[in-house]
Amino acid sequence: MICGSVGSGKTSLLAAILGGMLKKEGTVRLKGSVGYSPQEAWIMNATLRDNVLFGKELKLDVYDSVLKACSLDKDIEMLPGGDATEIGEKGINLSGGQKARIALARACYSQADLYLLDDPLSAVDVHVGNHIMSQCIGGLLAGKTRILVTHQVQYAGFADRVVFLEKGRIIAAGRPEEVRAAHSSWFQVKRKSGEDVDAADAKGDAGEGATAVDSEAGDEKETPPSKGAETKNSQTIQAEKREEGALKRKIWKAYANAMGLKMLIFLSSSYLISQALQSASDFWLSIWSSAERRGCSRCER
Template structure:
């Protein structure tokens, strides 16, 4: 049996791995693979030890060998082949002075190699181009929270094809806008373009100056939970408690040993993925921004928790009901409750409108809903979802099927006609 030493977040993975090995009776084959890899590692380590021992011996003997070679050369090249005591002792004293530099020579060579690698990395970083200051213009007087005119954006100017092309988008103040589309269609890139984190090739972007961003991967500081939410701002106890309740963090505080004063480890190692995401949402909500950019924050939480956060924070009656919210989401059951839906495909905005407007015809949005609601993964997740959410999805699927079937029927009629 092979025992693997693990720590921290790897412990759960190790337990699952051991269970799989035991259930499938893979212990011997797994042990053989580990032992084979370990033997190769030992061979490399032994070879490295021999080389280090030989190099240490050579450099230790170097001063003696240099002295011997110098005296031998002097005797062989002198006319009388004679080395007197005066010259010998003077030479030895000089060689003793040179002993320290000679011993330091191998370390100097390795340090020079390390310095060259470090300078190369620093040079590559410092030579990178900065993002343009004109990527995004901030204006508090604009009639829209976000306005993009003929925007073309890329992550790397060396790319042959831009990531986002022909973006035309206007988001009024105080509206809830959902951005949907298949994986890789450019939804997260659209939020990055609004933040000014992408290279703008052409177009114009105007946003409100006060914006809050919740990324898909929650960013957690190595500090207390309270400090992660406050993020350097003064604590307003009433608002702070309201945010904790809205983000469903109250039950977690009862579990944590120190409540909201619990120290969060490196990268949030002592929090689950859902807890980290809720802390990230709470941080954004507490700072009371004018524009909220939410990159699928409900994907990491359970369905009933996601329902609570949408109703209490993001939705029409939540804490952010008067704020502008741009929500990237795969939770299609929330789409009937948003003001505007932006549909993306292949780095372009293909459709913009309300839920009812987009389902009046068989377009990209209807096809996206049909593909998602009839997928195998979605059917597998239905058993774990809230009953209300299941009913919403069922009604959506019935409407989508009626729209797409009507489209197919009309198309068949046109073809036959």
């Protein structure tokens, strides 16, 4: 687990591991495949299933276990087309927590050897965070090498080692209890903020948990469709309709009525005067250039 204050270099460390930063010294060695869940989830304009599979072959048992581990199964049940629901560009019709969990599910489905998880818990509420830590990061991915960036220090007990960063440098690394003892004040502040969130959540702030989805996604159907079912409403992003050809007379009339008679006369007059001045300037330029040519020809004679 990698933790530290905002701007301490946690995301930069993952970028360095992935080769996304210029290395001035030292060595970086990776063995096997890498699954990466970025801090800002990247979502393509495709179905939810395609966003999770990301071009890989569908293995239904693995797919179902990934959805459950990432707490996406309840969301899918309430979407109009199940996992065949089309997601808009950049996930415009999803909440932040849903986008983060889809990105995490994509990384999990890749069945990589190494997982780099850049704060996937920041966009979800406490209950969903607990589920993801126990069922996904600590469950489905158990036995794999996982590097988790998070501010949720209450989950430090899940980690074998904790790395504490400050101003781009590793100032402590070791077992969770060792790092917690060395930086007890910082851990206490973060744990206190986590407890505050827990208390607020317990008072009934449901957030966007496993049973909550966007209102536009879940309120349209009384009976949730089965997962993967193709329905008429599964395509939520429709192509724009447009007409071709010249503008109809009623459109010009609507514009004229909206402007009023005085404004219409003023704009029409201004347009005609501007066109006349532009034509006059071109005409005068042609006369001036012709006169100059005639003058030059007389000088040569």
